Amino acid sequence: MTYHNYSLKQLQQIDAQHHLHPFTDHKDLRGAGSRMIVRADGPFIYDAEGHQILDGMAGLWCVNIGYGRNELAEVAYEQMKELPYYNSFFRCAPPAAGLLAQKIAQLAPKHLNQVFFGSSGSESNDTALRLVRHYWALEGKPEKNRIISRQNAYHGSTIAGTSLGGMEPMHGQLHGAVPNIVHVMMPYAYELALPGESDHEFGLRAAKAVEDAILEAGPDKIAAFIGEPVMGAGGVKIPPASYWPEVQRICRKYDVLLMLDEVITGYGRTGNWFAAETFGIEPDTITTAKALTSGYLPLSALLVSDRIAKTLEEKGGEFHHGYTYSGHPVCCAVGLKNLEIIEKEGLVERVREDTGPYFAQMLRERAAGHPLVGEVRSVGLMGAIEIVKDRETRERFLPSGSAAVIVRDHAIANGLMMRATGDTMILSPPLMWTRETIDLAGERIAKALDLAEAQLRKPS
Numbered sequence: 001m002t003y004h005n006y007s008l009k010q011l012q013q014i015d016a017q018h019h020l021h022p023f024t025d026h027k028d029l030r031g032a033g034s035r036m037i038v039r040a041d042g043p044f045i046y047d048a049e050g051h052q053i054l055d056g057m058a059g060l061w062c063v064n065i066g067y068g069r070n071e072l073a074e075v076a077y078e079q080m081k082e083l084p085y086y087n088s089f090f091r092c093a094p095p096a097a098g099l100l101a102q103k104i105a106q107l108a109p110k111h112l113n114q115v116f117f118g119s120s121g122s123e124s125n126d127t128a129l130r131l132v133r134h135y136w137a138l139e140g141k142p143e144k145n146r147i148i149s150r151q152n153a154y155h156g157s158t159i160a161g162t163s164l165g166g167m168e169p170m171h172g173q174l175h176g177a178v179p180n181i182v183h184v185m186m187p188y189a190y191e192l193a194l195p196g197e198s199d200h201e202f203g204l205r206a207a208k209a210v211e212d213a214i215l216e217a218g219p220d221k222i223a224a225f226i227g228e229p230v231m232g233a234g235g236v237k238i239p240p241a242s243y244w245p246e247v248q249r250i251c252r253k254y255d256v257l258l259m260l261d262e263v264i265t266g267y268g269r270t271g272n273w274f275a276a277e278t279f280g281i282e283p284d285t286i287t288t289a290k291a292l293t294s295g296y297l298p299l300s301a302l303l304v305s306d307r308i309a310k311t312l313e314e315k316g317g318e319f320h321h322g323y324t325y326s327g328h329p330v331c332c333a334v335g336l337k338n339l340e341i342i343e344k345e346g347l348v349e350r351v352r353e354d355t356g357p358y359f360a361q362m363l364r365e366r367a368a369g370h371p372l373v374g375e376v377r378s379v380g381l382m383g384a385i386e387i388v389k390d391r392e393t394r395e396r397f398l399p400s401g402s403a404a405v406i407v408r409d410h411a412i413a414n415g416l417m418m419r420a421t422g423d424t425m426i427l428s429p430p431l432m433w434t435r436e437t438i439d440l441a442g443e444r445i446a447k448a449l450d451l452a453e454a455q456l457r458k459p460s
């Protein structure tokens with residue numbers, strides 16, 4: 001690689017002079033300099049100083065088969081030589097796009113058989129928003145165009161993704177959101193359940209907020225409800241079991257479409273190919289990206305139900321939407337190989353039956369009892385640790401979010417990449433992690449918590 005000709009200092013200077021980073025305070029970054037991640041293998045990433053770090057986030061929730069899988073490189077190389085690019089406009093298509101769409105349809109819940117490709121989760125959520133509005137217009141109900149989402153949801157960073165999402169700091173810089181999107185409460189029992197309210201009751205109350213929003217606008221105005229099955233970037237917030245079936249019942253009652261954003265959960269993370277199965281629901285659209293190629297190339301896929309597809313086919317008329325890279329042959333070839341690997345190695349079943357429960361046990365044993373921890377939770381291979389000052393009262397350290405950053409920095413310094421979001425530590429490891437890898441992560445989590453506690457409770 002060309003960077004070998006540069007020293008670490010030089011690389012950091014070049015980065016600081018020319019590279020604007022996503023979701024970053026550049027004043028802060030320029031002071032500290034970037035950690036250069038230069039190579040990776042299996043479950044580990046390596047920085048320019050040679051530190052080996054266990055990647056507890058699978059990159060950004062995506063490298064599910066782990067790093068260094070030559071099969072993906074080889075398939076990309078072959079496809080690039082044969083056909084590096086062609087589009088799917090003007091009644092053309094590269095074969096890889098159709099073959100990947102077929103594979104996704106085989107793996108997906110049976111009523112989802114059509115796929116629209118993009119390059120990112122954000123793009124696919126743009127597609128989903130445009131598509132559900134187009135659907136209702138074709139059905140003769142153009143005024144049924146409002147979307148219900150949740151506070152603190154993450155649906156991407158384009159204008160539409162940010163508008164669909166419910167992150168306040170992002171909305172603060174939006175200066176003009178896509179209209180007709182409303183946000184209701186999130187199903188986050190740890191902070192929002194009332195004293196004495198059971199998880200089950202709380203889940204029903206959070207779902208009722210969706211019904212209230214439908215009734216407030218009128219069902220003839222609401223196109224769809226969108227949600228992440230488990231809120232990921234918002235802090236791995238796992239809803240009570242009562243939530244999703246009740247949301248689905250409400251959506252059906254008022255003929256509101258159900259859009260599931262599985263950009264994180266799609267392709268195995270919760271122990272099923274799709275979290276729709278984990279939570280027992282049948283959405284009208286499923287947005288996927290990330291793990292579709294294990295992050296090796298950018299690719300997203302919106303799965304579309306037979307109900308919507310039928311209307312598109314029967315009513316006709318152009319859907320004025322699409323991207324240059326929709327169905328990119330190299331990305332699709334890599335996606336197909338990646339799914340074949342996940343299937344062949346039985347990674348989804350392994351998460352469901354073995355590593356998922358083992359991961360939950362590790363969090364209970366290594367973190368749940370720690371004086372800094374208010375709660376641990378997980379589903380499949382995604383988990384969260386709530387950092388608190390006082391376990392009983394659930395009081396947090398101030399300023400908000402500061403304690404989790406301290407835990408994160410100790411984790412990274414001790415060889416585990418974890419992320420802090422607000423006061424929550426989150427983990428989303430590759431699905432190829434074994435029990436041994438989970439044990440190693442557990443040791444490093446326990447160490448990071450101890451070191452952070454010593455620092456946070458140091459007498460001043």
Ligand code: PMP
Pocket residue numbers: 119120121122123125154155156157228232233261262263264289290
């Ligand atoms: N939806 C969800 C649930 C996500 O977690 C993300 C990314 N973290 C996105 C959408 C956006 O995906 P991308 O960054 O590929 O645009």
